[in-house]
Amino acid sequence: AQTVTQSQPEMSVQEAETVTLSCTYDTSESDYYLFWYKQPPSRQMILVIRQEAYKQQNATENRFSVNFQKAAKSFSLKISDSQLGDAAMYFCAYRRGEDTNAGKSTFGDGTTLTVKP
């Protein structure tokens, strides 16, 4: 069974600085997808960024980028120029690439990010 581990229950960052959230996963599959989701306080969870395992290039979305190390099974999220609106719980998620099991994902326990003004 796949597992996803987020080793940092809480992180904090000063506004305008950079922070990296860690995620490791365990799988025997070669084809899979990785996601970072953001859940702001009392608001809906939304997708931040997605990475296909077959792509060597790290995904980037504006101030958000990932460091995908396939061999090490590591998928960290870097947030640059942190803003107060980045304060949220962040979840790392894994999904198999095959179209089976309705694409269900395995989620980590989450990292709560605090942004200090």
Place this chain on the structure above:
Amino acid sequence: DVKVTQSSRYLVKRTGEKVFLECVQDMDHENMFWYRQDPGLGLRLIYFSYDVKMKEKGDIPEGYSVSREKKERFSLILESASTNQTSMYLCASSQAAVYEQYFGPGTRLTVT
């Protein structure tokens, strides 16, 4: 934009009651999911469905059942609510296996 709605944001029920949580998505997604979210435990999958009338157990199905009579609607049923089912319940949908999930706002259920 994809919209996933849940019938209630907050719900208080008594032990032993039958509880229905409803989820509706408006983007014709094949897949729908029910999770519960508890502090320190992340999201745990209760049930999911990949087509109308099709359902599969997730990681923690005990004490729950689901119904999907129409493609856009996925209901979670607590046959006899217990205090250990007090939690935040999140519904999600996705277009296909390779795409991300879209989440509803959640229902915070308290069973007293």
